[in-house]
Amino acid sequence: MNILLVKPGAEQFAVDECKLHGSDAVSTISGIVTTGSSGITSQKLCFPFWSINDVTEINYSGNVKIHDAVCNWFCDQIRTVRIDTPWPLFFLTKSENGFTPDLSRQERIKDLLKKRISRIAKLADWNYPKVDMPLDGLFVVDVKEYNKVYISRNAVFGGQRRMKDDPQAPSRSYLKVEEAFAIMGRSPKEGDIVADLGAAPGGWTWAALKRGATVYAIDNGPLKKGPLDHPNVLHCKTDAYTWIPSHQPVDWLFCDMVDHPFQVYERIKVWFEKKWFKNAVINFKYGYSDPVKVLELLHSSSGILRYTDSFVCRHLFHDRDEITVGVWK
Ligand SMILES: C[S@@+](CC[C@H](N)C(=O)[O-])C[C@H]1O[C@@H](n2cnc3c(N)ncnc32)[C@H](O)[C@@H]1O
The missing domain is CATH 3.30.2130 (VC0802-like)
Structure with missing residues (x-):
């Protein structure tokens, strides 16, 4: 057993x-x-x-x-x-x-x-x-x-663990991306380009900024604390479903949008197909939907995980009704 x-x-x-x-x-x-x-x-x-x-x-x-x-x-x-x-x-x-x-x-x-x-x-x-x-x-x-x-x-x-908070991080979401980095054994480095879909108030953005990356923060909502007016942030107040990176591929794709997981999945699929990123952390919020259906979709023969051999998919310590996928080159 x-x-x-x-x-x-x-x-x-x-x-x-x-x-x-x-x-x-x-x-x-x-x-x-x-x-x-x-x-x-x-x-x-x-x-x-x-x-x-x-x-x-x-x-x-x-x-x-x-x-x-x-x-x-x-x-x-x-x-x-x-x-x-x-x-x-x-x-x-x-x-x-x-x-x-x-x-x-x-x-x-x-x-x-x-x-x-x-x-x-x-x-x-x-x-x-x-x-x-x-x-x-x-x-x-x-x-x-x-x-x-x-x-x-x-x-x-599996790697799940409690992470230490940072007073400059504007949200508890920061802990999720830090935990994902710990499990993946990698994180953005100095000079990396990061696209953060659903970035506000900026917890994930902050995790990249503090490592010396430049971040395209895509969200109509305001950034706060560390990321607010940071010289390495380009805050794009627009819809992340239509935003296309001008720099391709970006070193990191982050996605923490609050939306139905299947909607988010369809947009992320485009990023996989177009090879717009090298590494990614993607959070799927299942709320009232069935998270196992999301896993089934991810692992299916036409699912996005077929594009990579290097990934983790975890219900993080800091996830609530969410699962997080990490992908790397
Ligand atoms: C959970 S919050 C993200 C938290 C963020 N990762 C952090 O660490 O602070 C979800 C965000 O997704 C954004 N969002 C939802 N739909 C979006 C869309 N279509 N385009 C851009 N942002 C969107 C919301 O405005 C919200 O700020």
């Missing part, structure tokens, strides 16, 4: 998304979706932020405490394994944002392991791991069921 961790409320979307990719899934606990072990991992999926693969249920009782049970299991698993490099240790417990790392329990387990396998324990690490890469380590999910946790040596991290 694989455990997929999703935001509370997104379970059914994740179940339907797994089905879209041909994998059966169910959800009986808030924040958790399970699939068969041969099932899909979060590498391909939008909604899960962790996929804990091939989990084992361990039970602890009597005098054996949860942390001891976890350490016993791990020491047993790695008896014949050589570990010389940092390895991920994550103990995930339920919070208001779904299952998130519990630092004190991770420290507790590391301390216990130090007593038994000191050299290996010192290499335990809980910094953000690489995105979309199969990871070997120790992953525990505490579903708060009596005397039971799920445990595994293998997982894949």
Whole structure:
């Protein structure tokens, strides 16, 4: 069994998304979706932020405490394994944002392991791991069921994370594009040209400006704070559905327009077909429509993702009823 961790409320979307990719899934606990072990991992999926693969249920009782049970299991698993490099240790417990790392329990387990396998324990690490890469380590999910946790040596991290705000950024949307950059492992650089469709009040524009890019900010609405009157902004007060970049291709296309996702999709499709950009971050707001239908369209044989091998599609930590697509060269 694989455990997929999703935001509370997104379970059914994740179940339907797994089905879209041909994998059966169910959800009986808030924040958790399970699939068969041969099932899909979060590498391909939008909604899960962790996929804990091939989990084992361990039970602890009597005098054996949860942390001891976890350490016993791990020491047993790695008896014949050589570990010389940092390895991920994550103990995930339920919070208001779904299952998130519990630092004190991770420290507790590391301390216990130090007593038994000191050299290996010192290499335990809980910094953000690489995105979309199969990871070997120790992953525990505490579903708060009596005397039971799920445990595994293998997982894949989708990359979703809380970002730090910037007082110069005029909107919370800024956090979305910063999170997308973190997952993509790239962002605009000095001298890049960026087209920002639906730019106001300018959070995404600000993320590009602070990196030294020049931004065409397309929106009838006003820019605020950092982007307002910034020398590297060209504010085009016009309709983003008809605006055509004079500089082609732009280094980055941003699109965060509030509109029906299928409308936005049709416009972005033109940008793909005309090769008007190299890299992109595109946000689709699903509101009352079905986000899995948007994913189906994106992944379909005539969908825009067929134009690229390098993309991520995620329900970001900072997304609400939205999904975000990152594309790069
Ligand atoms: C969620 S806000 C964008 C927030 C922005 N990314 C930020 O970080 O501050 C959506 C914007 O889309 C703009 N918008 C909606 N339809 C548009 C259109 N057809 N052309 C240009 N802008 C549009 C709205 O005016 C609104 O400012």
